[in-house]
Amino acid sequence: xxxxxxxxxxxxxxxxxxxxxxxxxxxxxxxxxxxxxxxxxxxxxxxxxxxxxxxxxxxxxxxxxxxxxxxxxxxxxxxxxxxxxxxxxxxxxxxxxxxxxxxxxxxxxxxxxxxxxxxxxxxxxxxxxxxxxxxxxxxxxxxxxxxxxxxxxxxxxxxxxxxxxxxxxxxxxxxxxxxxxxxxxxxxxxxxxxxxxxxxxxxxxxxxxxxxxxxxxxxxxxxxxxxxxxxxxxxxxxxxxxxxxxxxxxxxxxxxxxxxxxxxxxxxxxxxxxxxxxxxxxxxxxxxxxxxxxxxxxxxxxxxxxxxxxxxxxxxxxxxxxxxxxxxxxxxxxxxxxxxxxxxxxxxxxxxxxxxxxxxxxxxxxxxxxxxxxxxxxxxxxxxxxxxxxxxxxxxxxxxxxxxxxx
Amino acid sequence: xxxxxxxxxxxxxxxxxxxxxxxxxxxxxxxxxxxxxxxxxxxxxxxxxxxxxxxxxxxxxxxxxxxxxxxxxxxxxxxxxxxxxxxxxxxxxxxxxxxxxxxxxxxxxxxxxxxxxxxxxxxxxxxxxxxxxxxxxxxxxxxxxxxxxxxxxxxxxxxxxxxxxxxxxxxxxxxxxxxxxxxxxxxxxxxxxxxxxxxxxxxxxxxxxxxxxxxxxxxxxxxxxxxxxxxxxxxxxxxxxxxxxxxxxxxxxxxxxxxxxxxxxxxxxxxxxxxxxxxxxxxxxxxxxxxxxxxxxxxx
Numbered sequence: 001x002x003x004x005x006x007x008x009x010x011x012x013x014x015x016x017x018x019x020x021x022x023x024x025x026x027x028x029x030x031x032x033x034x035x036x037x038x039x040x041x042x043x044x045x046x047x048x049x050x051x052x053x054x055x056x057x058x059x060x061x062x063x064x065x066x067x068x069x070x071x072x073x074x075x076x077x078x079x080x081x082x083x084x085x086x087x088x089x090x091x092x093x094x095x096x097x098x099x100x101x102x103x104x105x106x107x108x109x110x111x112x113x114x115x116x117x118x119x120x121x122x123x124x125x126x127x128x129x130x131x132x133x134x135x136x137x138x139x140x141x142x143x144x145x146x147x148x149x150x151x152x153x154x155x156x157x158x159x160x161x162x163x164x165x166x167x168x169x170x171x172x173x174x175x176x177x178x179x180x181x182x183x184x185x186x187x188x189x190x191x192x193x194x195x196x197x198x199x200x201x202x203x204x205x206x207x208x209x210x211x212x213x214x215x216x217x218x219x220x221x222x223x224x225x226x227x228x229x230x231x232x233x234x235x236x237x238x239x240x241x242x243x244x245x246x247x248x249x250x251x252x253x254x255x256x257x258x259x260x261x262x263x264x265x266x267x268x269x270x271x272x273x274x275x276x277x278x279x280x281x282x283x284x285x286x287x288x289x290x291x292x293x294x295x296x297x298x299x300x301x302x303x304x305x306x307x308x309x310x311x312x313x314x315x316x317x318x319x320x321x322x323x324x325x326x327x328x329x330x331x332x333x334x335x336x337x338x339x340x341x342x343x344x345x346x347x348x349x350x351x352x353x354x355x356x357x358x359x360x361x362x363x364x365x366x367x368x369x370x371x372x373x374x375x376x377x378x379x380x381x382x383x384x385x386x387x388x389x390x391x392x393x394x395x396x397x398x399x400x401x402x403x404x405x406x407x
Numbered sequence: 408x409x410x411x412x413x414x415x416x417x418x419x420x421x422x423x424x425x426x427x428x429x430x431x432x433x434x435x436x437x438x439x440x441x442x443x444x445x446x447x448x449x450x451x452x453x454x455x456x457x458x459x460x461x462x463x464x465x466x467x468x469x470x471x472x473x474x475x476x477x478x479x480x481x482x483x484x485x486x487x488x489x490x491x492x493x494x495x496x497x498x499x500x501x502x503x504x505x506x507x508x509x510x511x512x513x514x515x516x517x518x519x520x521x522x523x524x525x526x527x528x529x530x531x532x533x534x535x536x537x538x539x540x541x542x543x544x545x546x547x548x549x550x551x552x553x554x555x556x557x558x559x560x561x562x563x564x565x566x567x568x569x570x571x572x573x574x575x576x577x578x579x580x581x582x583x584x585x586x587x588x589x590x591x592x593x594x595x596x597x598x599x600x601x602x603x604x605x606x607x608x609x610x611x612x613x614x615x616x617x618x619x620x621x622x623x624x625x626x627x628x629x630x631x632x633x634x635x636x637x638x639x640x641x642x643x644x645x646x647x648x649x650x651x652x653x654x655x656x657x658x659x660x661x662x663x664x665x666x667x668x669x670x671x672x673x674x675x676x677x678x679x680x681x682x683x684x685x686x687x688x689x690x691x692x693x694x695x696x697x698x699x700x701x702x703x704x705x706x707x
Contacts, residue, residue, distance in 0.1 A: 127506070127507070127508075130503075130508075133498070153498065155498075155503050155506055156501065156502070156503020156504075156506075157501065160476065160501045161501070162499075162501055211472075211473075211476065211499070211500075211501055214473075215473065216470060216473065217469035217470050217472060217473050217499075219469075219499075246468065246469045246470055247470075248468070248470050254466070254468050254470070256469075282466070284466065286456075286457050286459055286460045287457075287459040287460060287461075287657070287658045288658075289461070289464060336660070337632075338632070368531075368534075368535065368630065368631070369535055369630065370531060370535075399531070403494060403495075404467060404490065404491050404492055404493070404494050404495050405467070405495065406467060406469070406495040406499065407466060407467045407468055407469055407495070
C-alpha cells in the first residue's frame with residue numbers, strides 16, 4: 001500500500017523542474033514547513049508553484065507611463081461571462097403523444113400545429129478565486145424558472161482530482177451531461193427521458209473526478225447526488241460512477257467510450273439501478289470544417305424491492321422488479337459550416353410496456369456560429385402497432401459570452 | 408500483488424523529475440516554432456493545433472488536456488483566438504498553473520502591438536469579429552521578435568539556471584531574423600503599394616509589414632460567407648484596381664475566391680496560415696520565406 005502512496009506522490013508531482021532563484025526544491029519545502037510551523041498551520045497543498053502576485057500577464061516591454069485616475073472599466077472586467085441561449089419550436093404530432101408516448105421535449109397535441117417556447121438558458125460563469133470557478137445556468141420556460149445547474153469546480157487539487165459541488169447534471173452517459181442546446185437533434189432520445197430523467201438527470205450533490213495518469217484521456221467520476229429519475233417529482237439519494245475514455249484513432253478520428261452506473265435509494269429497502277454504455281466517434285480531417293459524428297448510448301434500469309402499489313406510480317408502467325432497457329444510435333454529417341444532416345434510431349420502453357421504436361431525420365442550417373434552424377421529422381411506432389409522424393421546426397440563438405463546450 | 412502492479416503502472420507514467428527539459432505547450436505551431444527557437448534543447452515543445460488547421464475551430468479533444476496536464480508552460484495567442492476550444496481543455500487538465508492568470512501561462516499577444524482593435528461599439532451584427540483586436544500577428548516577423556523576447560523572459564523566470572542560455576538563443580534568433588528581414592525587404596520593397604484581396608482579416612499584420620494593400624476582403628464581415636452581391640463588388644474592385652492576387656489560407660474553402668478569379672483573371676494564392684501550413688514551412692523563418700515567395704510571385 002505504501003508503494004501506492006509513494007508512486008502516487010511521484011506521479012502527481014506537478015512541478016518537477018524549476019527551482020526558484022537557486023534554492024533546491026528540498027530547501028524550499030523545508031522553509032515552507034518552518035514557516036508553516038511558525039504560523040501554526042499545515043503547508044498548503046494546493047496551487048503549487050504559484051508565487052504570490054504572479055499574474056501570468058506580464059506588462060508590455062515598454063515603460064508603463066501609468067494612467068490618470070485608474071481604469072474606468074474595472075467593474076466591467078470583474079463581471080462574470082453572461083450569456084443567453086433561447087429556443088422555440090413549431091411542433092406537429094399525429095399521435096396523442098402526451099398519453100401514448102410520454103416525453104419532456106417539445107410536442108404538439110394530436111393533429112395541431114403548435115408554436116412552443118422551449119427555454120431560455122441564462123449562463124453566468126466566472127472564476128471565483130485562485131482555487132475554483134463557478135458555472136450557473138438558469139432555465140426559464142413556460143413552467144417557470146429553475147436553477148438548471150449551479151456548481152463550483154476546483155482548479156488545482158493535487159493528484160489530478162477535480163471536484164464539482166452544487167447542483168449539477170449527473171455524470172451518467174454522454175448526452176445527460178450536455179445542455180440541450182448542444183444536442184445535434186432537437187429532442188432528447190426517448191430512452192434517456194424515460195429511464196434516466198425527463199429532463200437531464202441531475203440535482204444537488206458532488207462529483208469527484210480523477211484523471212488517470214495514462215497517456216490517453218481516462219477520467220473516473222464518483223458522485224453522490226439527490227436525483228429525480230424518470231418522471232418523478234421527488235428526489236432520491238444516489239451514488240453515480242462513470243469511466244470516460246478518449247482515444248485518438250489516427251490523425252483524423254477520436255473515439256470516446258464511456259460506462260456509467262448509478263444506484264438510487266427508493267426507500268423501504270427498494271432500489272433503482274441504472275447501467276449505461278456510450279460510444280462516440282468523430283471523424284474530421286484537421287484542415288476541414290466538415291465532420292462525421294457517430295454516437296450511441298444504451299441504458300438499462302432495474303427496480304428491485306418495490307411493492308406493486310409503489311410501482312403503479314411509475315411511468316412508463318413497470319414490472320415492480322423488472323429490468324427495462326433502451327437506447328439510440330445516431331449519425332450526424334456536418335457538411336460545411338452552414339449545413340448538417342443527421343439520422344437517428346431509438347428504442348425505448350413504451351408507456352404501456354413493450355418496445356417503442358422511432359426513427360428521425362434531421363436537417364440543420366447554421367447561418368453563423370450563434371444561431372441554428374433545425375427541421376426534425378420522425379416516425380414513431382408504439383408497442384401496440386400504432387404509429388405516426390411527428391415534425392419539429394426549431395430555432396435557437398445564443399448571445400453574450402458563453403463558455404466553450406467540452407468535446 | 409495488485410497494489411504493486413498499480414504502483415508500478417503509476418511509476419511508469421510518472422513524470423521523470425530527472426529529465427531537465429521544460430514541457431512547453433503552445434496553442435499554435437507558430438508559437439511552438441518560436442518556443443523552439445528560444446528554448447533550444449532545454450525545452451520540449453508541443454503544439455495543440457496544426458499549421459494546416461483553422462485556429463478558430465480546433466476540436467477540444469480531451470486528449471489535448473492530457474498534454475496540458477504536465478505542461479510547465481502554456482503559451483496561447485490570446486485575443487479570444489482560442490475562445491472556442493482552449494478553456495475546457497485547461498479546465499480538464501487539472502493544472503492550476505496554466506489557468507488564465509496562472510504563473511505558467513504566457514499570453515503571446517501581451518507582447519504585440521495589436522491591430523484592428525475596435526474603437527467604437529461592438530456587437531455580432533459586425534460578424535464574428537475579434538472584439539479584443541486582431542490575433543493573426545504571426546505573419547509579422549517584428550511581432551514574432553517581441554513574442555520571442557517575452558518567451559525568453561518567461562523561460563528565464565521559470566528556469567533561472569538557464570537564463571543566459573535563453574537570452575543568448577533569443578539574441579541569435581533575432582540576429583538571423585534581422586538578416587532575413589534585409590533579404591525579404593529587397594524582395595518586398597519594389598512591391599510596396601501593390602494591391603491584393605484577402606479572405607479574412609488574417610493578413611493585417613503581414614500587409615502592414617510589407618506595405619502591400621488590401622483592396623478588399625472576400626468576407627463582407629469576419630466569419631460571414633460572402634453573398635453574390637458582395638463578390639460582385641469585389642470583382643468590380645479587382646478589375647478597377649488591377650488586383651493580381653487573392654490570398655486564401657489553405658484551410659479555407661476557395662469557392663468564393665475561385666468565382667472572383669474566374670471573373671477577373673486574378674490568381675488565387677493558397678498560403679500557409681501558420682508554421683507547418685505547407686511542408687516547407689517547417690520553421691518560423693521558412694514560414695515567412697514561403698509567404699514572401701508565394702505572395703511576391705503573385706503580385707509582381
